[in-house]
Amino acid sequence: MVKYSVVIGCEVHVQLLTKTKAFCSCENRFGGIPNTRVCPVCLGLPGALPVVNRAMVEYAIKAGLALNCKVASVTKFDRKNYMYPDLPKGYQISQYDIPICYEGYLDIESDGSTRRVRIRRLHMEEDAGKNIHLEDDSGLSYVDFNRCGTPLLEIVSEPDITSPEEAVSYVQGLKEIMLYLEISDCNMEEGSLRCDANINLHIEEGGEVFETPIAEVKNMNSFKAMKNALHYEVERQLKEWREHRYTLKDFGKITRGYDDRTGKTILQRSKEEESDYRYFPEPDLKPILIPEELIREIRQSIGELPREKRKRLISEYGITEKDAKILSSSVALSAYFERAAKGYREPRKIANWVITELGGFLNSEGISIEECNLPPVYIRKLVELIDGGKISGKIAKDVFAEMTRTNSNPEEIVRRKGLSQITDREELQRVVKGVVEGNPKSVADFKGGKDHAFKFLMGQIMKVTRGRANPRIARDILKEMLEDD
């Protein structure tokens, strides 16, 4: 029995959705015909000079502020030198000693409580190209440089994460914020969100604490892969400790790649230090001054973040955590909900209609909530009609369909189509009497103890009234009539 704790720090790369690349005017977009978005700058041809994309800097500040970071008043770029075929220049433009943002944090939920993960730094850098392997005997490998020069944010956390599950929540939290800020699409499969995790164990034994060698785990292409890879790594490090008692002092940091097919991590290289990269200031780019004024402006533009919004929606409207999560995923959607629900006594029902019915409608039409011109107040009016007993839930769905088709007021639709519920006792008594007399066999079945006959008779009442009978009143009347006989 060993007592241990898990220590994880994450390095997350996020591709920014700027229109152009980081240091040249080539289009920044995923996929497409290889090498069609390259120029002398991103190919690193001699004499070509990089120019910083303003949008990249603004996005970085935006992300940094949303992550509670401080923003440097002057920031600069550095060259990170390494040799790899997908890096035509032989170096990557990155930021070394003066990252644009630093010392932030992200709060995450873990086991029902809130945990704070500190963010050490957030910096800008450019992405590399992509290698393609073909199974031929040419001895050649193929490179597409379209991705080369794509602006990236690298977000480095402190080793504050204490389990694979927390690591997943942390990255999910980052993703939620990036999506909310609309600065990245964070697609893990396409690689626009990539996470490497540094993980090791602190093992308590005989009053001493031993640290296992830190493994940097790469190639985790989904949240599921991330969880599996980190669980595997905990087990592997425990086993290695038991068998060899290797510590951080013996090995330092190693790099391991996750293989999704086997569910295992594989050693890629041992020992890697920053000095291997030989950073130095980028001579082609001057440092950038970031004015207080700009930081203030960007801070104001951010508004309420998804997590804050979720908490507020739950406390203010009493909706479920699940609904709050869906509604807070988009600024427009939550705004729509709030306009519909404001002041209504049962916001939960409004949330339900917005998520289920309106969401389903938008989905089937293939339009976004921004493109939807149905006034939010119509949703509230519709719910009011149901709650006031004017129409049944079933009829409400028809009204909703009509409402979205004609963009008209639900009260108007109900009036025009004569859809309001029949709550008048006398009128309903006449209907029920007719149904009972017209279906003697079912009446007999019911009296013979067959409960389903009651359902059949109710169905007939609904059929005759085209769904307009108030079900509660109709049921009472039917019961009375069957028992009276």
Place this chain on the structure above:
Amino acid sequence: MIDDKTLESILFMSKLDVDENVREKFRSQIDSVITYFEILKEVDTESVTSSAEEAVGMDELRMDEKKESFSTAILKSFAIHFMDGYFAVPRIIEKRKAEEK
């Protein structure tokens, strides 16, 4: 000139697989790259400052507007190996070290 062990390790780290017949040529090329890095090490980067005085304002940055990229014809004209739109480079090996010790 770099020794076999260093060459092996560089090939592995850069994920390159090189045929025996061009190995020596490659060795000298890598050697010249490494020599170049040795020269870079000599450069006094401490004196390269990033003082605020020479910094630029946000207005001097590039607006996020797309411009034409290279045409495939131009790329073909200067790439030594160009195939189906791709640049061809020596094969990247997928060899991985076996599980450690």
